[in-house]
Amino acid sequence: MTHNDVASLFLFIFARMKKALIIFAITLFVLQAPAQDKDLLNRIRTAGSSVQTIEADLTNVRLKAGVTTNQSGTLHFVSPKEMAAVFTTGQHMIANEKKLKVDIGVFHGSYRLREGGIPRSLSNIFLYAFQGRCQDLADENDYTLKTSSSAQYYDVTFTSKKKHILGVGYKKVVFRFSTKDLRVKKITLTDYKDTEDSYSITNVHYNVKVDKSRFQF
16 A cells, blocks of 8 residues: 555545544434423422512513503512412503403403413413423424523523414513523514514512402493
8 A cells, every 4th residue: 555545545534434423423412402401491480389479570561563652560470370460550460360351452352261261371371481381382382492591581482383364373482581680671572473572670679479360240
């Protein structure tokens, strides 16, 4: 075997090893990413499981057709199924174990909370956010799930796999959790007409007494 043959063989082996190492690195990254996400989601759920009640201020910012509107109100939550978001404009969303009463966006009226229905999906977005139940929301709504992080927040983004002919529902939902306590601070909903509603939760008091008459209607 000549020196040229040896050099060619060496280059061939090196190229194959380099390709194998690249494939191994990519495979390792793909395998690790879901595990990292799962660990974060489990920690968020554990933090949310300690939340029995919430009293907080709530700010809604809506971006529709290039026009931004704002409204402020209060949030009341009792785990696992009771919530009242009431704004100074009169708009509201109140859920208990059986019904949802809502006057926000395209939703107006009182609805029975049947499994698989749009009203239950809407109420569960908020209820699950407060409880850190990200994977449950993804599973129930056939959402893909992705996490990202910054210095102050973890974002969990849900993207719908479905095509809605009538355009009712949300194609994207984002939960923003604080890196300090892993509790939700902002919920952003984007519908199929690209209207974006964000709900920011501030001045939060956890596990305090809540007047449950707020959830009756």
